[in-house]
Amino acid sequence: MxxxxxxxxxxxxxxxxxxxxxxxxxxxxxxxxxxxxxxxxxxxxxxxxxxxxxxxxxxxxxxxxxxxxxxxxxxxxxxxxxxxxxxxxxxxxxxxxxxxxxxxxxxxxxxxxxxxxxxxxxxxxxxxxxxxxxxxxxxxxxxxxxxxxxxxxxxxxxxxDKTDTMASQATAFRRGARTVRRQMWWKNKRVLALGIIVALVIVWIIMAQFCGAALRCGSN
The missing domain is CATH 3.30.450.50 (Longin domain)
Known part of the structure; x- marks a missing residue:
């Protein structure tokens, strides 16, 4: 049967x-x-x-x-x-x-x-x-x-229920994607801040050299 x-x-x-x-x-x-x-x-x-x-x-x-x-x-x-x-x-x-x-x-x-x-x-x-x-x-x-x-x-x-499994996997993926986005955001902010600091240091060095040259010219 x-x-x-x-x-x-x-x-x-x-x-x-x-x-x-x-x-x-x-x-x-x-x-x-x-x-x-x-x-x-x-x-x-x-x-x-x-x-x-x-x-x-x-x-x-x-x-x-x-x-x-x-x-x-x-x-x-x-x-x-x-x-x-x-x-x-x-x-x-x-x-x-x-x-x-x-x-x-x-x-x-x-x-x-x-x-x-x-x-x-x-x-x-x-x-x-x-x-x-x-x-x-x-x-x-x-x-x-x-x-x-x-x-x-x-x-x-x-x-x-494969649907439940897939939903759990999708939730985990979205959570991981949000974590990666936050990490990249902070990384970009740190790079931007470092760039600003470097630019300020370069400007300060240039200004210091310029002022030094002006003082030497004045003394002559």
């Missing part, structure tokens, strides 16, 4: 899902859903021997949990077909507003179940070939490593 758990969500609210395995991964999937940005994206989260693939588009998220042995081509093919079936279904037109959790379970849950069964038993080869070509051109599908599961394997570690 390659595909284990699949769902369709609106934001972080699961509208319909199907789980083929016995182990409960609801906390893991809910954590991942809460981390998905609102913009359109495709991503793979890697955790232990499992892969959480998702497509987020138009306010809806299509997510499937699969064995590591399934790779990424077949699960994303499944997600693409799941997305097409959902958009083409009458339930999609009725889901433009926020719905309660599992509001479409009775209507679209069986569709997810049947599609998972098809891909777990005999995935369409034509679709897989097409997906391979599409994935070769898609550059926004990334792989994100996830920390190990916490105690008893029931909870998932908070996902590493």
């Amino acid at each position: 390659s595909l284990i758990h699949a769902l369709v969500a609106q934001g972080s609210t699961i509208m319909a899902e199907h789980q083929a395995g016995k182990r409960d991964f609801s906390q893991a999937t809910q954590t991942i859903l809460s981390k998905i940005p609102p913009n359109n994206s495709k991503l793979t989260y890697v955790w232990e021997q499992y892969l959480f693939h998702y497509i987020s588009e138009g306010g809806f998220t299509y997510l499937v949990m699969a064995d590591d042995s399934a790779g990424r081509r077949m699960p994303f093919t499944f997600l693409g077909e799941l997305q097409r079936k959902f958009i083409a279904s009458p339930t999609a037109s009725s889901s433009t507003t926020s719905l309660a959790p599992h509001a479409l379970q009775s209507t679209f849950g069986p569709v997810i179940s049947q599609l998972m069964y098809t891909y777990n038993t005999s995935p369409p080869t034509d679709d897989l070939a097409r997906a391979q070509s599409e994935l070769a051109q898609v550059k926004d599908i990334m792989v994100q490593n996830v920390e190990q599961i916490l105690s008893r394997g029931e909870r998932i570690e908070l996902l590493v």
